[in-house]
Amino acid sequence: MDATDQTSAPAPGTEALMEHLAHAAACYYRSFAVVAGGQGLTLIQGKLLSVLERPMPMRGLAELLGCDASNVTGIVDRLEGRGLLRREADPADRRVKTVRLTPDGEAAVRRIRAEIVTGLPGLAQLGAEDRRALQGLLDRAFPRA
Numbered sequence: 001m002d003a004t005d006q007t008s009a010p011a012p013g014t015e016a017l018m019e020h021l022a023h024a025a026a027c028y029y030r031s032f033a034v035v036a037g038g039q040g041l042t043l044i045q046g047k048l049l050s051v052l053e054r055p056m057p058m059r060g061l062a063e064l065l066g067c068d069a070s071n072v073t074g075i076v077d078r079l080e081g082r083g084l085l086r087r088e089a090d091p092a093d094r095r096v097k098t099v100r101l102t103p104d105g106e107a108a109v110r111r112i113r114a115e116i117v118t119g120l121p122g123l124a125q126l127g128a129e130d131r132r133a134l135q136g137l138l139d140r141a142f143p144r145a
Contacts, residue, residue: 031119035112040082048075049084049109055100057090084108 036046062069079085084105090096
């Protein structure tokens with residue numbers, strides 16, 4: 001199908017777009033799980049490390065990951081035991097525990113991000129214009145807080 005055929009075809013409905021997004025997410029997480037496993041991590045452990053771009057309270061991590069705070073505690077315990085992150089008391093409220101990556105955790109995240117690209121070759125094949133367009137569409141459909 002060439003570009004003119006795409007613009008004259010009816011636009012897909014919301015349900016069709018959701019199915020495409022679900023497929024894209026499944027491809028991404030399947031690849032992510034393989035890469036995380038290669039680092040000796042579960043999918044959720046790798047995901048927790050990768051979302052820690054800055055120090056974050058445990059409760060914030062639970063909300064971001066969409067799971068119960070008690071689950072996050074167990075995940076953090078295991079990652080802290082491996083030296084990939086550490087918990088610190090928040091100076092403003094010592095009851096709040098903030099989680100931050102250690103240098104080893106930062107290195108693990110860099111390795112995961114570098115390897116994930118090989119599992120998603122379709123993204124690497126997009127040209128600059130397509131990448132900008134995709135980023136713009138994703139930003140509009142899923143704005144960041």
